[in-house]
Amino acid sequence: MVGLRVLTCGFAAAALSVAGCSATGTTGTTPSGRQATTSNPAPGSPSTASPADLARKQASAAYVGMWRDVAEAAKTSDWRSPILSRHATGDALSVISRSMYADHRNGLVAKGAPKTYPKAISADPSAGPTTVMISDCGDSTNWLKYRKDTGELADDTPGGRRAITAEVKKAAGGWKVARFAVEAVGSC
Template sequence: MSTPTDQARNAALSAYAGMWADAAVAGRTADWKDSVLTHHATDQALAELVRILYREQAQGLVSGGAPVTHPQVAQVSPGAAPTAAMIEDCADTSTAPEIDPRTGRPPAGAAAGGRRLIRARVAEADLVWRVTDLAIFAIGSCS
């Protein structure tokens, strides 16, 4: 039988994975208004995803995939009945390049992507777990 801590860890990891899956769907067209983004993200995390997609759309680019993630739950709180979790990830973004939708290729001079540290806070509200805070660090910020 799983403990409340195990359940919180699993729910947090599921919400985190769902957020990236949703971002990949919206990223195919760089649709920063896509309501799918709200399924697993809210607050600052949602704003960060919207900002990224808005910038891509303004530059005439789309996402060419999804990052390969390796999330680990670093902490859950409060102790007895967790409703929040902190996740740390060393994600590989080389699998999700920004591409020109007309050519299917990254624009000339575009960064190739790479491994980067991602920190996320995931919280439960009204029995739904969503990513609330998201910090995406520079390429090379994790090994």
């Protein structure tokens, strides 16, 4: 099956943390009694976010997008689906396509979707990141393989929670997952 249980590429990661964002505004009255409105960005908002914080947020979105695209294409095991390259490139795209092609040849499709819980653990270089490392404990419990012709469950081994590490690169057109490693069920 294409999913958290099959797709792997090896590499290592370093640790940092993720920052969120929000915005706040205030309204008051001027001495003349007129209404005055000011907008003050909250810490971590896009206007005050560091380049590393913004990169972490965008890379995490690309990572989640990759798994959403994979789950969508896996419904028919379409290894040529153009959506696969929206958030994946290089080794990651190659592994996804090859795994999906194998499922296609074996008459398998996937139903459901993985759950992801990404954390950006590093952004390098910090002044203008081009690489972000993601750590995840993805859950494939409700994302299983079925036989295309009969609709029967093809693998009675349930999915589960697996440690995933991904390298997300800044590319023309945005951030894309370049490589990822998926560990065994129960690894997180």
